[in-house]
Amino acid sequence: MTSATTTAGVSAKLHLQDVSKTFRVRHGDDIEAIKAVSFETPENEVCVLLGPSGCGKSTVLRMVAGLEEPTSGELMLDGHPIAGADRERGMVFQAYTSFDWLTVQANVEYGMRLNAVPKKERRERAAHFIELVGLTKFSQSYPKQLSGGMKQRVAIARTLANDPTILLMDEPFGALDAQTRWHMQELMMSIVEAANTTVLMVTHDIEEAIFLGDRIEFMSRHPGTVHEEIIPDFKRGKRITTKEDLIGLDGYGDLERHILKLMREQGGDDTDH
Amino acid sequence: MTVRSGSSVYRRRWFEFLTPLGQPWRLILGVSIWVIFFGIWEIAVLSGWVNPLLVPSPVDVLITLYELFAERGFLSDVGISIARILGSFAVACVIAIPLGILMGSFKAVEAFANPFVSAWRYLPAPAFIPILLMWFGTGEEPKLALLFLGVIFFLITLIMDHTAQVRTELIETAMTLGGNRSQILWTVVVPAVLPNVLIAMRQMLAIAWTYLVIAEIIASTTGIGAMMMRARRFLHTDDIMAGILTIGVLGLLFDVMFRWLYRVLFPYLDQGER
Numbered sequence: 001m002t003s004a005t006t007t008a009g010v011s012a013k014l015h016l017q018d019v020s021k022t023f024r025v026r027h028g029d030d031i032e033a034i035k036a037v038s039f040e041t042p043e044n045e046v047c048v049l050l051g052p053s054g055c056g057k058s059t060v061l062r063m064v065a066g067l068e069e070p071t072s073g074e075l076m077l078d079g080h081p082i083a084g085a086d087r088e089r090g091m092v093f094q095a096y097t098s099f100d101w102l103t104v105q106a107n108v109e110y111g112m113r114l115n116a117v118p119k120k121e122r123r124e125r126a127a128h129f130i131e132l133v134g135l136t137k138f139s140q141s142y143p144k145q146l147s148g149g150m151k152q153r154v155a156i157a158r159t160l161a162n163d164p165t166i167l168l169m170d171e172p173f174g175a176l177d178a179q180t181r182w183h184m185q186e187l188m189m190s191i192v193e194a195a196n197t198t199v200l201m202v203t204h205d206i207e208e209a210i211f212l213g214d215r216i217e218f219m220s221r222h223p224g225t226v227h228e229e230i231i232p233d234f235k236r237g238k239r240i241t242t243k244e245d246l247i248g249l250d251g252y253g254d255l256e257r258h259i260l261k262l263m264r265e266q267g268g269d270d271t272d273h
Numbered sequence: 274m275t276v277r278s279g280s281s282v283y284r285r286r287w288f289e290f291l292t293p294l295g296q297p298w299r300l301i302l303g304v305s306i307w308v309i310f311f312g313i314w315e316i317a318v319l320s321g322w323v324n325p326l327l328v329p330s331p332v333d334v335l336i337t338l339y340e341l342f343a344e345r346g347f348l349s350d351v352g353i354s355i356a357r358i359l360g361s362f363a364v365a366c367v368i369a370i371p372l373g374i375l376m377g378s379f380k381a382v383e384a385f386a387n388p389f390v391s392a393w394r395y396l397p398a399p400a401f402i403p404i405l406l407m408w409f410g411t412g413e414e415p416k417l418a419l420l421f422l423g424v425i426f427f428l429i430t431l432i433m434d435h436t437a438q439v440r441t442e443l444i445e446t447a448m449t450l451g452g453n454r455s456q457i458l459w460t461v462v463v464p465a466v467l468p469n470v471l472i473a474m475r476q477m478l479a480i481a482w483t484y485l486v487i488a489e490i491i492a493s494t495t496g497i498g499a500m501m502m503r504a505r506r507f508l509h510t511d512d513i514m515a516g517i518l519t520i521g522v523l524g525l526l527f528d529v530m531f532r533w534l535y536r537v538l539f540p541y542l543d544q545g546e547r
């Protein structure tokens with residue numbers, strides 16, 4: 001099978017078809033985390049997985065990363081089936097993942113070292129991405145000396161410097177305070193524009209989803225599946241660099257209300273666990 | 274009202290929850306308990322409460338210690354004991370560190386080796402002394418073997434547990450950056466677990482001293498323990514106490530050395546220079 005196409009005729013980078021995942025639990029019933037999830041992410045778009053806690057967002061992302069095997073269904077990247085983890089699908093986690101024993105620069109070079117990128121090119125690329133996330137002054141520091149937001153920027157720079165085909169992020173700003181998170185979202189916006197990357201990210205922050213997402217897959221629980229695909233087309237053609245730009249736009253309020261309503265319907269009774 | 278640091282506004286009490294103690298006070302208090310201990314001991318001997326033949330005074334013990342080193346060749350006994358410890362401990366580490374890391378990393382290795390290792394952990398090493406003596410006689414081998422058996426299985430288990438606790442996200446990050454298994458083992462698992470390996474070594478070295486003394490007391494003509502057993506025959510309690518003191522000081526020295534090594538090898542873990 002060759003590259004899939006979306007309805008719009010743009011070639012899809014990532015393509016999920018009827019993906020299901022059932023966790024076998026040793027004691028107790030099996031958990032059907034995901035059921036028949038299908039969606040596509042076109043090249044150079046930011047696709048956001050949004051939904052109430054426990055709807056299976058992380059599970060979908062981990063399957064795309066190749067860290068979890070689907071029970072059934074098809075996951076394709078550039079027309080090739082996904083089979084295991086690979087550098088083409090770099091992932092940024094919510095928990096801090098900096099390697100404590102490496103400096104910021106060595107952390108950012110790490111992926112390239114695994115892939116035998118020549119030293120000179122490694123240095124240059126690392127310097128470029130460290131600059132992009134604004135950590136040039138800290139390139140010789142160790143992660144223990146950095147704040148949470150800075151560690152997350154290291155993780156983003158490390159993944160981008162490794163030149164993935166698609167960038168995966170699981171609530172990358174979830175552990176940060178409101179102001180840092182807001183800075184990081186704007187930083188992400190500028191990076192995505194500059195680097196032209198395809199991104200699949202998980203969040204349960206509605207504002208973040210609308211701000212960063214070119215399309216939003218809203219997921220529901222019981223079963224965990226894509227409930228609605230939302231394309232915030234009120235943003236189309238507008239240049240948005242700050243949160244204020246976004247909130248000022250016509251249509252923002254309506255969309256936020258719509259998603260809030262979905263959230264309330266889906267997440268109202270938090271009876272499991 | 275202004276509150277300056279060091280002002281008397283804030284309550285200061287001797288016993289306070291969650292409040293650290295300054296370095297000078299730690300030192301003063303730490304030294305005082307020894308001063309009190311030796312003081313009571315000295316007084317007990319001087320005032321005749323105890324038989325000085327059975328309990329020599331601390332001053333006598335120190336004098337004896339000096340004589341032991343200066344005139345009676347005790348240094349070679351100490352050297353032999355240290356060599357036994359380091360030799361058998363090094364062999365134990367060479368096996369335990371790679372095996373523990375592999376067991377903590379790969380479930381198949383754990384499933385294979387752990388039933389064996391766990392069983393051995395519950396066999397007290399001194400239980401093997403009779404058979405070791407039969408096999409090896411009274412040479413160096415039974416002592417080294419006892420020390421080895423006494424530490425290796427605990428060391429393997431400690432290192433395995435620490436390795437299994439290396440955070441999943443670190444390994445998964447390396448996987449999504451394109452690392453293969455051996456790369457991840459060498460560049461993530463090993464560096465992540467190394468500080469804890471050193472801590473485990475420090476803990477087990479302390480245990481190794483216990484087995485060393487047992488081995489030397491039971492079947493040896495050389496080493497600190499053997500010197501103490503010889504002294505017992507001639508009622509030289511001061512020699513015995515000097516031996517105990519030597520073991521204590523050596524244990525402390527090794528502990529200090531490991532702490533220093535930890536700081537030197539893993540400076541990035543030091544948050545002090547924020």
Ligand SMILES: Nc1ncnc2c1ncn2[C@@H]1O[C@H](COP(=O)(O)OP(=O)(O)OP(=O)(O)O)[C@@H](O)[C@H]1O
Pocket residue numbers: 023025031032033052053054055056057058059060204224
């Ligand atoms: N390894 C696992 N074993 C068993 N069940 C699992 C496992 N991972 C996830 N689940 C279950 O799958 C469901 C979806 O989990 P998932 O972590 O994907 O949700 P999520 O949408 O990311 O939630 P959150 O927003 O809280 O992160 C949950 O019911 C969870 O308990």
Ligand SMILES: [Mg+2]
Pocket residue numbers: 057058059170
């Ligand atoms: Mg999640």
